[in-house]
Amino acid sequence: MAKILVIDDEQDIREKVCTMLEYEDFETLSAENGRKGIEIAKQSLPDLIVCDVMMPGVSGFWVLSELRNDTRTAGIPFIFLTGRASQKDMRHGMALGADDYLAKPFKTSDLLAAIHTRLEKHAAARQELENLRFSLSRALPHELKTPLSAIIGFSELLIHFGRQLEPSMDEIIEMQQSIYDSAIRLQQLIENHLLYARLRLIEKDLKQQQNWKSRSSTITPDLLASWIKQCVKIHHRQEDLRLKLQEDGCFYMCETDLLKIFEELIENACKFSERGTPIAITTQFTEKHAALTITDHGRGMTEEQITNIGAYVQFDRSQCEQQGLGLGLAIVRMLAQLYAGNISIQSEPKKGTTVIITFPQNQE
Numbered sequence: 001m002a003k004i005l006v007i008d009d010e011q012d013i014r015e016k017v018c019t020m021l022e023y024e025d026f027e028t029l030s031a032e033n034g035r036k037g038i039e040i041a042k043q044s045l046p047d048l049i050v051c052d053v054m055m056p057g058v059s060g061f062w063v064l065s066e067l068r069n070d071t072r073t074a075g076i077p078f079i080f081l082t083g084r085a086s087q088k089d090m091r092h093g094m095a096l097g098a099d100d101y102l103a104k105p106f107k108t109s110d111l112l113a114a115i116h117t118r119l120e121k122h123a124a125a126r127q128e129l130e131n132l133r134f135s136l137s138r139a140l141p142h143e144l145k146t147p148l149s150a151i152i153g154f155s156e157l158l159i160h161f162g163r164q165l166e167p168s169m170d171e172i173i174e175m176q177q178s179i180y181d182s183a184i185r186l187q188q189l190i191e192n193h194l195l196y197a198r199l200r201l202i203e204k205d206l207k208q209q210q211n212w213k214s215r216s217s218t219i220t221p222d223l224l225a226s227w228i229k230q231c232v233k234i235h236h237r238q239e240d241l242r243l244k245l246q247e248d249g250c251f252y253m254c255e256t257d258l259l260k261i262f263e264e265l266i267e268n269a270c271k272f273s274e275r276g277t278p279i280a281i282t283t284q285f286t287e288k289h290a291a292l293t294i295t296d297h298g299r300g301m302t303e304e305q306i307t308n309i310g311a312y313v314q315f316d317r318s319q320c321e322q323q324g325l326g327l328g329l330a331i332v333r334m335l336a337q338l339y340a341g342n343i344s345i346q347s348e349p350k351k352g353t354t355v356i357i358t359f360p361q362n363q364e
Contacts, residue, residue: 002119003027005046007037007063008081009055013104017050020108021115034058038066041073048119050111053082064098075125077118081106147182147189154179192327195260199334209338215254221245221283223255227262228281235270242280249285251292251359257335264328265294265355273298273352290359297352306345309333332357 004026008014011032018028029044031037034051035058041049049067053060060080067073083104099121100114154175202208224245232241251258269279273296280295309329329345336343336357347353 001025001027002047003029003044004115005029005031005037005041005044005049006051007031007034007049007055007060008052009033010052013052013081017111020111024112026115034060034063037063041067041076042070045072046076047122048077048079048115050079050081050115053080075122077122079111079114079118147186150182151179151186154182192331196327196331196334199331199338202338203334213254213339215256216252217255219251219253219255219258221247221250224251224262224283227259228266231263231266232270232279235267237270237275237279240275240277240279242278244280244282246283246285249283249290251290252361253339253359257338261292261332261335261357264332268328269294269296269298269353272296272300286361288361290361292357293354295352295354300349300351300353301345301347302349306347309345 004021006014006017006021006028007030008017009032014030014032018030021028029040029046031040034055037049037051038058040046041063051060051063060082064078064080067076067078077099079100079102080098081102081104099118102111102114158172158175202212225243228243229238229241232238266279266281273279277297280293282293284291284293332355333343335341336359339359341357341359344356344358345353346356
């Protein structure tokens with residue numbers, strides 16, 4: 001049974017809402033003012049809060065701000081009730097972290113629909129967090145330990161060789177290369193984790209997003225071609241590249257962000273397809289959009305797997321062991337959204353995958 005806190009200085013509205021919620025089998029708590037509401041919320045940790053905006057002393061905006069700044073109550077879904085639903089007030093409430101707005105007088109059905117929607121979304125978010133914790137407990141230790149074990153193991157061999165054995169130069173170079181490759185893998189893992197964390201932090205902060213995008217510049221097809229060829233070369237797939245870049249167009253965004261998108265998508269295309277199968281990369285430009293398409297003929301994904309793409313999630317890991325934490329596509333999706341872009345994934349198991357990213361033009 002979900003527990004709902006109702007905060008409203010008007011007794012008749014407060015009692016009406018509580019009665020209606022109890023009839024729907026919700027447990028209710030109530031507060032006649034903002035200060036009391038904050039106190040009850042922090043003590044009882046309700047599953048959802050319904051709060052009036054205009055109250056004497058402490059407004060609903062202040063209540064929301066106080067609760068969002070407390071880690072114990074920051075994630076509780078919050079619905080405003082207001083008799084003055086101006087656009088300015090709504091934007092202010094949403095900026096503080098409100099989940100929904102209902103104007104007084106409201107219909108019982110509208111309030112119940114809003115409550116059920118927010119509880120369902122909150123439950124889904126909690127489930128996602130649990131899934132993330134489970135994935136981290138399995139994938140992260142493995143991904144950290146594997147390259148670290150290689151670095152330590154080959155380093156110990158070199159020390160052992162140096163003291164007791166006489167290895168050939170080829171053996172020494174091979175071990176040095178393994179140490180270097182493992183260190184690079186560990187570095188990429190850490191960088192991806194930090195980038196993902198930074199992108200999550202600015203998801204709802206428009207000012208930080210604007211600061212992030214202020215580094216944007218014009219990226220020409222020549223620069224794109226050089227990036228793509230270098231990325232493919234790293235995976236020894238130069239012969240498989242099918243490159244078709246439209247010459248009379250460009251992307252406008254931060255170079256490091258677009259390069260990151262290319263690196264992750266090309267790495268996936270190379271990782272999940274056999275050498276000797278083509279990897280096609282094309283760009284298309286119109287007055288309104290700039291589009292990037294990458295197609296491979298590899299392992300592919302099911303519709304369910306595409307839907308469940310997320311950070312720290314890999315599919316069929318026990319059957320198809322691959323390096324990585326599943327952060328790549330999650331980061332690509334977040335970077336695309338940062339620039340108001342759209343990502344589409346079309347895939348079929350054992351036949352391949354096509355990723356299409358479209359950005360609006362003239363973002364400057």
